[in-house]
Amino acid sequence: MKIDRMIGILSILLQHKKVTAPYLAEIFEVSRRTINRDIETLCQAGIPLMTTQGQNGGISIMEGYKIDHTLLTSAEMQSILTGLRSLDTISGTNRYAQLMEKLSAGSRNLLAGDSHILIDLSSWSKETLTPKFEQIHQAIEGEKEVSFSYFAPQKESQRTVEPYFLIFQWSSWYVWGWCTLRRDFRLFKLNRMTDLRIGKSFARRPVPMPDLSQKKIFSYGYPIKAVFDPKHKWRLIEECGADSFTQLPDGRLLLTSGFPDAESIVRWIVSFGSGAELLEPAKLRQNIVTLIEEIRNMYSDSHDKTS
Numbered sequence: 001m002k003i004d005r006m007i008g009i010l011s012i013l014l015q016h017k018k019v020t021a022p023y024l025a026e027i028f029e030v031s032r033r034t035i036n037r038d039i040e041t042l043c044q045a046g047i048p049l050m051t052t053q054g055q056n057g058g059i060s061i062m063e064g065y066k067i068d069h070t071l072l073t074s075a076e077m078q079s080i081l082t083g084l085r086s087l088d089t090i091s092g093t094n095r096y097a098q099l100m101e102k103l104s105a106g107s108r109n110l111l112a113g114d115s116h117i118l119i120d121l122s123s124w125s126k127e128t129l130t131p132k133f134e135q136i137h138q139a140i141e142g143e144k145e146v147s148f149s150y151f152a153p154q155k156e157s158q159r160t161v162e163p164y165f166l167i168f169q170w171s172s173w174y175v176w177g178w179c180t181l182r183r184d185f186r187l188f189k190l191n192r193m194t195d196l197r198i199g200k201s202f203a204r205r206p207v208p209m210p211d212l213s214q215k216k217i218f219s220y221g222y223p224i225k226a227v228f229d230p231k232h233k234w235r236l237i238e239e240c241g242a243d244s245f246t247q248l249p250d251g252r253l254l255l256t257s258g259f260p261d262a263e264s265i266v267r268w269i270v271s272f273g274s275g276a277e278l279l280e281p282a283k284l285r286q287n288i289v290t291l292i293e294e295i296r297n298m299y300s301d302s303h304d305k306t307s
Contacts, residue, residue: 005030006038010047018058090133090173129173132190135198136175139163145199146175151192157181161188162202169212176210185210221258222281224265228253229275266291 005028012019012027024035039059043049048062139146140163147160161177168174172189179186187210228236230251236244245255259265266287269278278285 002038002041006042009035009038010042013049013059013061018052018056018060020058024059090130129190132193132196133166133173135196136163136166136190139198140166142198143201143204145180145202146177146196147199148188148193148196150188151194159188160199161186162205164207165210167210167212178205221260222262222265223256223258224278225280226255226269226276226278228255228272228277232272232275235272262287 008028009024012024021032021035021039025032028035039049039051049059050062051057051059136146138144143162145160146163147158150157150159158181160180161175162180163175163177165176166173167176167187172191174187174189176185176187178184179188185208227248228245230247230253233253236253236255240255240257244257245253248254259268262284265278265284269276269288270291278288
């Protein structure tokens with residue numbers, strides 16, 4: 001992308017006293033005309049670049065502006081490389097690592113050694129997630145609509161979206177875009193999409209940044225109180241946080257939290273088996289009994305059929 005290329009050009013200029021347009025064109029695999037346009041854009045952004053003609057001519061940063069020969073320290077370059085490598089885990093390519101190579105042209109010693117931080121942004125369903133990620137990424141760059149079947153807790157629906165951002169949040173990938181059905185901006189989880197198709201071009205509209213705060217996305221309209229067997233302490237810490245519960249005198253753990261709907265509460269409590277008891281809201285205790293009875297009857301019927 002253009003912004004990546006210009007960052008790379010600036011990095012090279014900070015590491016070299018002078019470079020030529022053909023040299024930059026070869027590194028970034030674009031035409032000399034494209035490089036000239038990038039140089040003009042950098043100048044308009046306030047970077048004092050100079051071009052000189054002749055045998056020893058080239059492009060350079062105005063004397064006095066360059067403070068050091070490197071834009072970033074070795075540790076900073078390693079941090080960037082770690083982030084770029086993590087994007088390769090979901091893209092299924094090595095294009096971000098290649099970008100880092102270009103950004104560090106002329107200072108490859110900065111990339112010596114392995115990073116001690118490894119980030120994998122893919123998921124257990126990487127085989128199906130990576131193609132969707134790449135399709136949506138291409139649609140965003142090409143300003144193309146995407147259509148798909150979407151499976152939400154309420155129902156399945158067909159959606160067409162003008163995609164603007166790919167977002168990694170809450171351990172999952174989402175796309176933020178304008179939904180033509182709802183006539184508003186919406187967040188869609190990639191793992192819930194099937195039959196993804198790229199459609200027609202759209203005119204880009206002003207895009208508000210998504211509010212990804214927990215309060216905005218998850219409206220906890222159902223406060224709960226529940227007690228748990230101490231053996232489930234690890235799960236409460238992982239799913240709710242270490243500050244979400246207190247220990248009672250008998251050793252059990254008292255959780256005070258909230259859920260978006262009643263069904264989520266019931267199914268979550270039941271997932272602990274006999275290791276959890278819902279105290280409030282009391283009216284949902286019967287719902288838990290009903291669900292357990294339905295499960296018991298289902299397995300009883302299965303046993304009778306196989307006997």
